[in-house]
Amino acid sequence: MNQFPIVINAVQFVNAFSQTPAFVQIGFFFLVWGLAWLPIAIPIAFWVKWKPFNPLELQQKLPLVASLYAIAPFILWGVARLKSLPFSTFGIHLNSNLFASAGIGLGIGVVGILILFGIQTAFGWIHWRSENWRKWLAASLPTLLLGIWIGLTEELVFRGFFFGQFEADFWTSAIVSSVIFAVLHLIWEGKEKIPQxxxxxxxxxxxxxAFVQDRNNIGLAWGLHAGWVWMIASLDAAEILQYEETAPEWGTGIDRQPLAGLLGLLFLLGTGLGIEAILG
Incomplete structure (x- = not known):
């Protein structure tokens, strides 16, 4: 008999949660995600000898990010169950179309990065260190797998979930969810990411x-994201690009970060216009 009030309260909570504003649901997601991650993150932080509020070295950041991203799908699955929605609501349909779109997106992402650096090469801002091609080949597979994983997780969370929570017009939803996406990158990189x-x-x-044009499927966005991460990470790991000292930061990016420069912004704008022109 005493169980009935608990069941009724649980149903009332689920109904109330489903009707709360998008920011409340997103905040709840972050709260649960963070609390679930803490028991995993604390021992990892001790293991990698990271002290809170100190900048993270790459070898410290990777296991922390990996553990955080590993549990994200489970938290989203819990949200889906809480809202009585199928997991596919978040844009992931396990069929051939998902992987076909991801493959197309990966190709577009890779070609786009090569065009971006090709333009900078034509301007004489960078040159390619051909002696490091073997290092690039060695770095290609692990960075490809990293890009696929990061792309899948972030697209599932930020496009599949966050973007879908805002029941407004496309531009309002896209800008608000993308600002959240951008600001959260500061957690790992700190003020170094501000120019980006x-x-x-x-x-x-x-x-x-890309998510909308792919009929609310994360495939195309996942592929694009993975392709960008793969190419930039592999080229950085191989130290295959060498910037000329005279290369302007407005063109190549502040601290040579592509997204912090004019050409990087034009590259993204061109990618968006291309997707709209071809698929719109």
Whole structure:
């Protein structure tokens, strides 16, 4: 008999949660995600000898990010159950179309990055260190797998869930969710990422556009995201690009970060226009 009030309260909570504003639901997601991650993150932080509020080295950041991203799908599955929705609501349909779209997006992302660096090469701002091609080949597979994983997780969370929570017009939903996407990158990189905030926001908007044009499927956005991460990470790991000292930061990006420069922003804008022209 005493169980009935508990069941009734649970039903009332589910109904109330489903009707709360998008920011409340997103905040709840972050709260649960963070609380679930803490028991995993604390021992990892001790293991990698990271002290809170200190900048993260790459070897410290990777296990922390990996553990955080590993549990994200489970938290989203819980949200889906709480709202009595199928998991496919978040844009992931396990069929051939998902992987076909992801493959197309991956190709577009790779070609786009090569065009971006090709233009900078034509301007004489960078040159390619051909002696490091073997290092690039060695770095290609692990960075490809990293890009696929990061792309899948972030698209599932930010486009599949966040973007879908805002029941407004496309541009309002895309801009708000993309600002959240951009600002959250500061958690790992700190103030070093601040110059990239406009670029990260535009990147998020382009990925929202890819999500919508792919019929609310994350496939195309996932592929694009993975392709960008793969190429930039592999080229950085191989140290295959060498910037000329005279290369202007407005063109190549502040601290040589592509998303913090004019060409990087134009590259994203061109990608978005291309997706709209071909699929719109």
């Amino acid at each position: 905030l406009p670029g990260l926001t535009l990147m998020g908007v382009v990925l929202c556009l």
